[in-house]
Amino acid sequence: MQAVRLVIGIFDGVHLGHRALLKQTVKNARTCRQMSVALTFHPHPKRVLKFSNAPQLIYPIHHRCYLLRESGCDAVCVQPFDEAFAALTPEAFFEHLLRRFTTLVAVHVGEDYRFGSCCAGDTHTLEALCRRHGIEFHICPNLKDNGEKISSTRIRKALREGSIDVANKLLGAPYHCIGWVQNHPHEACSSLNETTENAENNSETLFFHTHNELKPKEGSYFCTLRNRYGQQTVDVRLEGGWIRFLSPIQLVLRRGGVLSFEKSL
Numbered sequence: 001m002q003a004v005r006l007v008i009g010i011f012d013g014v015h016l017g018h019r020a021l022l023k024q025t026v027k028n029a030r031t032c033r034q035m036s037v038a039l040t041f042h043p044h045p046k047r048v049l050k051f052s053n054a055p056q057l058i059y060p061i062h063h064r065c066y067l068l069r070e071s072g073c074d075a076v077c078v079q080p081f082d083e084a085f086a087a088l089t090p091e092a093f094f095e096h097l098l099r100r101f102t103t104l105v106a107v108h109v110g111e112d113y114r115f116g117s118c119c120a121g122d123t124h125t126l127e128a129l130c131r132r133h134g135i136e137f138h139i140c141p142n143l144k145d146n147g148e149k150i151s152s153t154r155i156r157k158a159l160r161e162g163s164i165d166v167a168n169k170l171l172g173a174p175y176h177c178i179g180w181v182q183n184h185p186h187e188a189c190s191s192l193n194e195t196t197e198n199a200e201n202n203s204e205t206l207f208f209h210t211h212n213e214l215k216p217k218e219g220s221y222f223c224t225l226r227n228r229y230g231q232q233t234v235d236v237r238l239e240g241g242w243i244r245f246l247s248p249i250q251l252v253l254r255r256g257g258v259l260s261f262e263k264s265l
Contacts, residue, residue: 004101005029005136007073007108008039008115010152013058014067016172017110017150021140025108026072028138034105038073039097040064041081048081055156056214063178090121094129106136145170162217164261174224179210180256181249208236208243208259215241220265225249227257235265 007025011018022038029036042061046054059067061078068076077100079085088096093116098104107130115121123139130137142149150170158167159175168174183206208225220237229252236259237244243259 001103003032003034003103003105004037005032005034005106005108006037006039006097006101006104008113009110010044011038011040011064011068012044012055012152013155013171014064014071015150015152015155015170016145017143019071019172020143021108021110022068022071022073024138024140028106028108029074035074036072037075037077037101038068038071039077039079040068041079043081045081045086048083048086055152058152058155058159058175058212058214060211060213087117090116090125091129092116093121094126094133098133104135106138108138108140111139111142156214159214159216162219162264164216164221164264167216168261174260174262175216176258176260177208177210177212177215177243178256178258179208179212181206181245181254182209183207204248206245206249206254208245208256210243210259215243216261216264220246221261222263222265224260224262225253225257226260227253227255229253229255233262 005025005028007022009018009021014022025038026036028034040061044054044057057064065076065078097107107126109123109126111123113123113126115126127137127139144150148154155167155170155175158164158170164175183204215238218238218240220235223234223236225232225234230250232247232250232253234249235246237246
């Protein structure tokens with residue numbers, strides 16, 4: 001029954017702008033000995049509402065939750081987003097928050113936050129609702145880079161254009177995929193033994209399989225592949241949606257792991 005300080009957003013990518021908002025929430029929660037909770041939504045609202053510009057996600061939902069916890073949040077709650085939830089008025093949405101978080105004492109959002117049916121609610125609406133129920137309300141200003149707001153949209157654009165350095169700068173960390181190594185892009189390896197039979201054959205073609213929807217523009221990239229056994233710098237090439245290794249892979253790394261994109265070649 002610890003008091004809850006709630007931070008709300010989609011948080012796709014958990015980029016520098018998101019991190020500033022999360023940092024503010026976590027810091028205030030620790031100062032007041034409260035619980036910091038991140039509330040995110042899945043699927044993406046634009047997909048549920050069938051918007052023509054519904055985005056590909058930078059990271060899968062399970063990895064988004066991991067990054068939110070890594071940011072210092074004590075807990076992460078995923079709100080299933082469907083047509084019924086989308087139809088809630090701003091007032092009904094706020095009532096839903098009060099029922100779900102019965103010890104809610106504070107709400108944190110970004111300055112562009114909108115909520116409720118047809119995005120009818122904005123920060124002014126939310127502030128009024130919080131004041132009505134005696135709940136603190138905090139707005140985190142947009143973080144900017146070169147005078148432009150840091151956003152998931154900018155990061156997606158940079159990745160599609162192959163501008164890894166730009167995407168990494170806005171993310172605050174290298175764009176990365178979590179997955180496994182396989183011999184053929186259409187046939188996942190059934191066991192590690194299948195990847196070790198030709199371990200000494202440097203001409204063997206290996207691919208990296210990931211659940212990331214959004215991948216950088218087709219081309220060659222310098223990456224780091226790591227898992228609990230070690231790490232290795234590798235060159236890869238994106239082709240047809242698949243990530244092909246151009247460098248031989250150490251045996252211990254053939255189990256898969258994290259592939260971080262450092263720069264384009």
